[in-house]
Amino acid sequence: MYLLGRPSPMFLKFTGKSFTSSSSSSSPPSSIPQYRQWSGLQRWRESPINNNRFWGTSGPEPPAAPSPPPPQISPDAVDVDGVTSVGSAFSLAGLGSIVLSTSDPLTKSKLSHFSFSRYRLRNLPIGLSHPPPQPARPPKPRLVPPREIPVPKDSGLPLNAYMLHNLAHVELNAIDLAWDTVVRFSPYKEILGEQFFADFARVADDESRHFAWCSQRLSELGFSYGDMPAHNMLWRECKKSSDDVAARLAAIPLVQEARGLDAGPRLVKKLVGFGDHRTSDIVSRIADEEVAHVAVGFYWFISVCRRMGRVPCSAFKDLLREYNLEVKGPFNYSARDDVGLPRHWYDASFSDEQSKTEPLPEVYERLAHIISMESENASTGGTLE
Numbered sequence: 001m002y003l004l005g006r007p008s009p010m011f012l013k014f015t016g017k018s019f020t021s022s023s024s025s026s027s028p029p030s031s032i033p034q035y036r037q038w039s040g041l042q043r044w045r046e047s048p049i050n051n052n053r054f055w056g057t058s059g060p061e062p063p064a065a066p067s068p069p070p071p072q073i074s075p076d077a078v079d080v081d082g083v084t085s086v087g088s089a090f091s092l093a094g095l096g097s098i099v100l101s102t103s104d105p106l107t108k109s110k111l112s113h114f115s116f117s118r119y120r121l122r123n124l125p126i127g128l129s130h131p132p133p134q135p136a137r138p139p140k141p142r143l144v145p146p147r148e149i150p151v152p153k154d155s156g157l158p159l160n161a162y163m164l165h166n167l168a169h170v171e172l173n174a175i176d177l178a179w180d181t182v183v184r185f186s187p188y189k190e191i192l193g194e195q196f197f198a199d200f201a202r203v204a205d206d207e208s209r210h211f212a213w214c215s216q217r218l219s220e221l222g223f224s225y226g227d228m229p230a231h232n233m234l235w236r237e238c239k240k241s242s243d244d245v246a247a248r249l250a251a252i253p254l255v256q257e258a259r260g261l262d263a264g265p266r267l268v269k270k271l272v273g274f275g276d277h278r279t280s281d282i283v284s285r286i287a288d289e290e291v292a293h294v295a296v297g298f299y300w301f302i303s304v305c306r307r308m309g310r311v312p313c314s315a316f317k318d319l320l321r322e323y324n325l326e327v328k329g330p331f332n333y334s335a336r337d338d339v340g341l342p343r344h345w346y347d348a349s350f351s352d353e354q355s356k357t358e359p360l361p362e363v364y365e366r367l368a369h370i371i372s373m374e375s376e377n378a379s380t381g382g383t384l385e
Helices: 021-025 041-046 092-100 105-122 159-184 186-192 194-220 233-240 245-274 277-308 312-322 333-339 348-357 361-380
Strands: 054-056 059-061
Touching (some): 041 194, 041 277, 054 194, 092 105, 092 194, 159 194, 159 233, 159 245, 194 277, 245 277
């Protein structure tokens, strides 16, 4: 359980297993299978800060009047569109808490980019902070149950703006989901390591850029974010995994963001059919960039499972059941294959045969124990009866 101000060793709650500081230095059991990782992961991690937050005539480009570079760290307050407290934040987690506490969507987007840039350019520490109970939200859009979201013809928006508004809502929530992961698990930075937090801060920066593109295009179409109701399902799923980093990785990158891999190409086709090629180009670019977010989630889920001595496939399916996470198609197998997600993890039609190739952890633990006993007896000249 996650305890405010005091990390608990049980913040990973797989049955009979816990992930503590001692497990971070131990070698993963040889029984855990190897997985193919996305080939672009390291390139994504090492890429420079992306300032292309405006969608020009030929695609992403820097704003016509670029923002000044992040200021020198000093006790003086720094103003980012009215948010004057960022100058007092000297860590990545501290900046993330400020982003989460910012309600205005465009300010949140700009502040997210500012925070990641400051972290990278000033080599800030991860630090320690605690997230608000839930991210600050603007008065609009009104949040309603999914069944109360109006259908396109009743929304007051044309189909292209309707679809773009839904995507903008997803991207704004994604900013908060990524920063919440950075801030909420900052007490465990010695266990997870700095790269974990660097990766999810970069995810937050990507999502803030995506929201900026969506917001810009909505404005060009004569609308703005908040012009129709939206749901709060994304944050609800995030909240369910607030005390378990493995569940967070399963729920957000491997379930929610993986759905984006499936839905992106379909949304692009609908927009092309509607005749809005500019919006379809934006959505296509966003879908391409979301691949990295699923890939990094997959990388860290595998890493956490290895440290716990758990078979990742079994752990993933256990978490789906425990947290009532739904995985449903149609699936974009090509994109999911690219990030390394094995099909038998999420598609029941592949389970029976493919899952046989992954060892059961209990069997391998028993085998490892027997092998250890045999080795010990052999070294002393004894025999195992």
